[in-house]
Amino acid sequence: MNEGAYVQKLFGIPFNLSNDIPGLIAAVIVFFLLFWLSRNIQLRPNKRQNFIEWIIDFTNGIIKGIMPDEEGKKFGLLAFTLFVFIFVSNQLGLMLQLTANGTSYISSPTSNAMTTLSFAFMVLMLAHFLGVKKFGFKGYFKNTYLSPIPFLFPLSVLEEFTNFLTLALRLYGNIYSGEVLLKLIYKLATSFGIASFIPAIPLELIWQGFSVFIGSIQAYVFVTLTMVYISQKVEKE
Template identity: 40%
Template structure:
């Protein structure tokens, strides 16, 4: 029997997460929280900490372990991207943020492939929050290196282009957020649809692996989306830094 998307989500909700978000009012502000997203985000953060601590706890320069080699390769790859796009002296201070951003996004994107779990990045509130963080980081870097001159580009080449420039600037975090959210959420919905068509009893642990091909593709998408978000963050920062260098 073909099951609806709601029925599949209900069967996968073995942890008993509330079906409706938590809502409360703080002063004049109405706040809405998704409990499942909050729990999954904290789990991913814990996994990132465990991974990085395990990889660097017993570092050995002569005989590095597999996890240490993995972390070093990721760090060197990201450092190469940063140094290619901006002055190494300026980029060095961003490496901790860039590395943490990539690792967190990667773990978040892949966590939804674990049976009964969900990717925090499958919630638009998570991706929007990260995109807004990147937006303000870019503005901070621009002001840091150019002061008030950072806002000069809003009036170039002519003042009447100001509305278009503002729209272009605001479109950056919007596209960052929805590109990541759309790809990860779409993948999870497709998996749920396949489970509804084929039945949960045909899959491992009630089913999160409809096929080896789809699992491999989902892992690939998770890596690519983490890379794209991180690469665009580097590109946006390098734009304001390079303008200062010229």
């Protein structure tokens, strides 16, 4: 995005508030949505409970395809939270864009590389940590870097960095490009007055619909790859 970032320093740490505020909004939306869905839980589920159970089943299904059951059970909550949060983050910018005085306040949190890199970093650190915890440092090193053939060691090290970058930048690129095109269509709409405003409406509509689709796919891909990376570290090859 071309708008300036709203950077504030707190305890000498630079915070980009035009990235943090939408993140907070997305988290609040996620929390209240799921809080509302999970009220009045019963053995015979009502409509709301069916919906949240459907989401849980979906994320559990992602894990089930990748890890054995007793191993994967621990990651159910992680996959669930990650999926819902990234999904809502992807959709947030499609519905709401707020820019004032050249500073962006609300957009998709995931249209910022800092956010996606943070998530990828967090997830991969967790994966490495779990690997060390399970096999000890020696076993982890052997399993991760020397495992199929030792002389591929340099490639294995490189792979860890590419994993990190591709995981983050795939999500970022998809959402960011979606928002850029939304803004371009908006510029087109306002450039020639009413003559361009009306034809731009269906264009924007179509692209928003497609972006919803992309956002869902990307949330799914992010969670799936997260689980794949964790399982690579936790399982013996």
